[in-house]
Amino acid sequence: AQVDTLDIVVLVLLLLGSVAYFTKGTYWGVPKDPYATSALNGSATKKGSRNILEKMDESGKNCVIFYGSQTGTAEDYASRLAKEGHARFGLNTMTADLEDFDYENLDQFPPDKVAFFVMATYGEGEPTDNAVEFWEFINQDPPSFSENSDEKPLGNLKYVAFGLGNNTYEHYNSMVRNLDKILTKLGAKRIGTAGEGDDGAGTMEEDFLGWKEPMWAALVQEMGLEEREAVYEPVFSVEEREDLSPETDTVYLGEPNKNHLENSQKGPYNAHNPFIAPIAESKELFTVKDRNCLHCEIDVSGSGISYTTGDHIAIWPTNAGLEVDRLMKTFGLEEKRHRVISMKGIDPTAKVPFPTPTTYDAAIRYHMEICAPVSRQFMSTLAAFAPNEEAKKEMAKLGSDADYFKEKISSQMLNVSQAVSAVHPGPWSAVPFSCLVEGLNKLQPRYYSISSSSLVQPEKISITAVVESVRVPGAGHVVKGVTTNYLLALKQKQNGDPDPSPHGLTYEINGPRNKYDGIHVPVHVRHSNFKLPSNPSKPIIMVGPGTGVAPFRGFVQERAEQAKRGEEVGQTVLFYGCRRSSEDWLYKAEWDEYKKILGDKLTIFNAFSREGPKKVYVQHMIKENAKFINDLLQQKANFYVCGDAAHMAREVNEVLGQIIASERGVDEKKAEQVVKSMRSSGVYQEDVW
Ligand code: FAD
Known part of the structure; x- marks a missing residue:
């Protein structure tokens, strides 16, 4: 049969249509920025396997450090262990968010590898949000492992455990304690002691540092490792992008994720994707001049966010300009603060904690916990980049002598810029930016107990927040809470108060690309078990x-x-x-x-x-x-x-x-x-x- 031209055109169009349908655009999509991270949480894409053994094999790892983290500290400790394990002992390490993997094949964990568990206990002895599924799995009696149904299915697993807890809670460190019991019962072998850090006593960092040395010694024995001189190796590559400017619309200027960068915001809103909510009203609740307590009404209408009375709302803060400037100046970044950078993990398992390309300014202002107390271990790391020998020696001393560090740094409540400047005014330009990103936590949202009833105002969430302001005895400076002072500035602006920059703190109140203009704040809601009885007649x-x-x-x-x-x-x-x-x-x-x-x-x-x-x-x-x-x-x-x-x-x-x-x-x-x-x-x- 003859096929005429029109038939051919129709056939070609149909063929193209089917290819388009079945490839879902893979072949004609616009190439993405090769460095852009695209996951909603602003870290590397979570695509790929949930099979941890496969992942370790593919990337040549013999040590995985799982973390169950709520506020970022456990995650930070996991990264620090990973870095140290590699630098000092040549382990091929990776960190792993517990929620990113499945655990049915833990019974096939090879005997020449090791798994670490860094587990925070949350609330009343509960797992952190990212550890819930793992916890449910491992608590089955017995867990449904894929192959091994022996009495001791984890006979090959060697593990290391550290817990983060707070002794003021009844179930102190119950996650690590219970996990340790379960793993032992399943036949796994613990290396070193199961460490416990106590936030309640304020000794978390020292507990961690004290635990890890004997643990490393035990691991060296067990795995036949050799200690070598630790040399700093960056985890991330940082490339300054001359081809991009802050005006380029693919550059993140503080947007929390791709969704916020490319679209007007889109739900569902959660811990990886905040809603930029208008503050409908804000006011001061105290009548004294020197202390502040804020009442804010956060409007979530149209967002799909719902809450019930007793839930928590998380506020995503922005660092104060003063602190951003202090860090820039200390580390010699002032001149290039608005340069565009792309970052990626040198090792494919390392996740950049914020989306890039971005600018130094945006990364520091919106994503890095720059005001928190500096850790002793980080002072040791920074010693290598000191501007002179004297400063290097002093940093090394601060890093190794717990009492000296307490006297000079922690009792003065210094953040990283203040601590480093106290040793040498700087600039500390030799510190690689990767080192700062590794050493400082990801800026965490802060939780607030919702102070309204969802029955009365389902679309407006009230918070009641006291503004953190601690005068350090003898040190002559005041430590200002990150989030509450940001909220105070928003309140001042909203009410046209004469002092829009409370205590000299200014903020980018309008947010990235003015997206928070008109007094907005990024939020998400976390459901809690703190609930009224369902029967209102109950006392x-x-x-x-x-x-x-x-x-x-x-x-x-x-x-x-x-x-x-x-x-x-x-x-x-x-x-x-x-x-x-x-x-x-x-x-x-x-x-x-x-x-x-x-x-x-x-x-x-x-x-x-x-x-x-x-x-x-x-x-x-x-x-x-x-x-x-x-x-x-x-x-x-x-x-x-x-x-x-x-x-x-x-x-x-x-x-x-x-x-x-x-x-x-x-x-x-x-x-x-x-x-x-x-x-x-x-x-x-x-x-x-
Ligand atoms: P941050 O910057 O986090 O600082 C907090 C404190 O850390 C400072 O005051 C200081 O003591 C210390 N600190 C900070 N920097 C340093 C440093 N460099 N050196 C030494 N110490 C330092 N708060 C409320 O007001 N109302 C609520 O309803 C409420 N509900 C909560 C519910 C839950 C479930 C949780 C977990 C917390 C709740 N909080 C509430 C506390 C709130 O989440 C914040 O922790 C609090 O507002 C302080 O946040 P911030 O960012 O202002 O201070």
């Missing part, structure tokens, strides 16, 4: 001094609304504490409004610590009302504590034990058990930090 007792009252404002707001709607509301008791009724009594007028609605269903006990001759704290008020509390508990009241983990929450726990002992006539041990079982059954809930 509740809430203990929340200071900003610990935040979620309880939401609880009471919710119960007032339920009462308005004609529902039966149970006894709602709040123990609140602050310094003085005239200074820092949060939501003073609002409580009266709730009282009008809830009547005798709402009881508020106030403890003012600086009004009388004696300091009165919530713990005292609780003790004074022992019978009342015990009666409510016997009527199945839920008991909630929110706020300071280090002192208040622990003392409230003790006082409750004492109340139960005295009111029920049982001994202290028994009373302690009662409190424990209240906790495990969810009757006693904590939201502490």
